[in-house]
Amino acid sequence: MKNHVWRPLYVVLAVVALVLLARKVLVPADFGVGPRGYMYGWHRPSNEQQWKEVKVKYRTASFCMECHRDKYDEMKESPHRNINCENCHGAALNHPDDPRYLTIDRSRELCARCHTRLPYPTSSRGVMKGVDPKTHHVGLDCVTCHWPHDPRKEGHQR
Amino acid sequence: MIDRRTFCKNTLLIAGGLALPLSALELFDPKRLLAEKDQKGARWVFLVDTRKCVGCGFCVKGCKVENEVPYDANVTRTWVERYLVTSDGKTHIDSPKGARDGFPRKEIEIGHGKLEEIRDEDIEKAFFVPKLCNQCDNPPCVQVCPVGATYQTEDGVVLVDRSWCIGCGYCIMGCPYGVRFFHPVHHVADKCNFCYHRISKGMQTACVDSCAFGARRIGNLRDPEDPVTKVIMTERVNVLKEEYGTKPQVFYLGLSKEVK
Numbered sequence: 001m002k003n004h005v006w007r008p009l010y011v012v013l014a015v016v017a018l019v020l021l022a023r024k025v026l027v028p029a030d031f032g033v034g035p036r037g038y039m040y041g042w043h044r045p046s047n048e049q050q051w052k053e054v055k056v057k058y059r060t061a062s063f064c065m066e067c068h069r070d071k072y073d074e075m076k077e078s079p080h081r082n083i084n085c086e087n088c089h090g091a092a093l094n095h096p097d098d099p100r101y102l103t104i105d106r107s108r109e110l111c112a113r114c115h116t117r118l119p120y121p122t123s124s125r126g127v128m129k130g131v132d133p134k135t136h137h138v139g140l141d142c143v144t145c146h147w148p149h150d151p152r153k154e155g156h157q158r
Numbered sequence: 159m160i161d162r163r164t165f166c167k168n169t170l171l172i173a174g175g176l177a178l179p180l181s182a183l184e185l186f187d188p189k190r191l192l193a194e195k196d197q198k199g200a201r202w203v204f205l206v207d208t209r210k211c212v213g214c215g216f217c218v219k220g221c222k223v224e225n226e227v228p229y230d231a232n233v234t235r236t237w238v239e240r241y242l243v244t245s246d247g248k249t250h251i252d253s254p255k256g257a258r259d260g261f262p263r264k265e266i267e268i269g270h271g272k273l274e275e276i277r278d279e280d281i282e283k284a285f286f287v288p289k290l291c292n293q294c295d296n297p298p299c300v301q302v303c304p305v306g307a308t309y310q311t312e313d314g315v316v317l318v319d320r321s322w323c324i325g326c327g328y329c330i331m332g333c334p335y336g337v338r339f340f341h342p343v344h345h346v347a348d349k350c351n352f353c354y355h356r357i358s359k360g361m362q363t364a365c366v367d368s369c370a371f372g373a374r375r376i377g378n379l380r381d382p383e384d385p386v387t388k389v390i391m392t393e394r395v396n397v398l399k400e401e402y403g404t405k406p407q408v409f410y411l412g413l414s415k416e417v418k
Binding site: 031034035036040041042043044047048051052053054055056057058060080082083084086087091109112116118119120121122123124125126128133 | 368
């Protein structure tokens with residue numbers, strides 16, 4: 001057959017070779033079908049490890065307890081016992097090395113998350129002790145009168 | 159000329175060959191067989207008790223910090239919705255900033271910075287519903303990904319490969335629960351992954367740890383002794399949008415018909 005018939009074929013073959021080469025270079029070696037099959041498991045498995053290596057910021061109360069046992073014990077006896085330290089004190093990260101000090105949120109807004117009175121009949125929010133922050137000692141921090149670790153005790157002057 | 163013997167032989171051969179199912183010719187992959195037979199790993203599931211949620215929003219705050227979701231951007235991996243059903247039969251729903259700061263006002267946000275006041279005596283029922291990724295057994299978001307950047311792990315968590323995502327947004331559109339969003343910093347799709355870095359270390363998710371009311375719990379469905387599994391198996395749990403066939407794995411206690 002004539003050469004001009006074959007020429008397009010060479011072009012096609014060259015393109016295919018180029019695509020295959022680019023694929024080899026660009027697609028990670030471990031890319032493939034995982035245990036969930038083609039539809040849900042087509043991925044790069046090393047990414048799972050990358051997600052596992054994300055830094056843990058909230059270290060939970062059991063981490064705080066190692067040094068601040070007294071505070072932990074006081075909390076465990078109080079009606080606030082289920083609140084995690086880091087909810088108000090901020091994420092521990094590598095405390096005490098980094099950060100050296102945690103930024104404590106003593107704002108009214110923090111307490112108002114739970115203690116703004118919302119009279120909801122079918123939610124457990126309705127039975128929580130609450131105030132109207134617009135009228136309840138405006139301008140004062142809640143911790144002035146209420147001790148957050150144990151709200152049955154009086155607050156502290158900072 | 160074909161004789162009768164050859165004809166009969168060939169007929170039987172062809173009929174027999176046609177009757178042979180295609181699956182009989184499949185070569186078995188021993189690894190796959192083993193995986194199907196003995197699933198020892200976890201299957202992470204979530205249990206939300208809407209009766210316990212008070213809408214404090216500590217879960218949303220915890221999630222944003224733990225997973226480095228830009229704090230002030232209007233995106234979040236988990237959020238809490240407030241439902242108010244009034245005596246005129248209307249349902250009012252809002253979630254200011256995804257309830258990152260809880261629900262500081264009685265008024266319902268109706269968009270564009272406008273608030274709607276609802277009188278206490280008009281409220282027939284009111285409750286809070288935390289939402290997060292359902293880690294579906296048939297995740298539609300994974301099916302639509304054109305590049306294989308989102309996938310489901312063996313333990314049921316749907317993850318996004320940030321280095322491989324091209325940001326086309328198909329998955330964001332594909333999720334019927336609206337849990338996916340475009341990450342403003344990494345410029346890829348982002349979603350709740352049950353704090354994969356925490357659960358794979360034996361910890362709980364950041365939202366579960368920050369919930370003081372036990373409204374959020376995470377468990378392993380393949381462990382029959384897991385307290386969460388026991389609740390799912392024995393109590394009246396519900397899931398969201400079951401009719402989509404996505405097989406969501408976030409189970410809800412005390413779900414009301416207003417919740418979609």
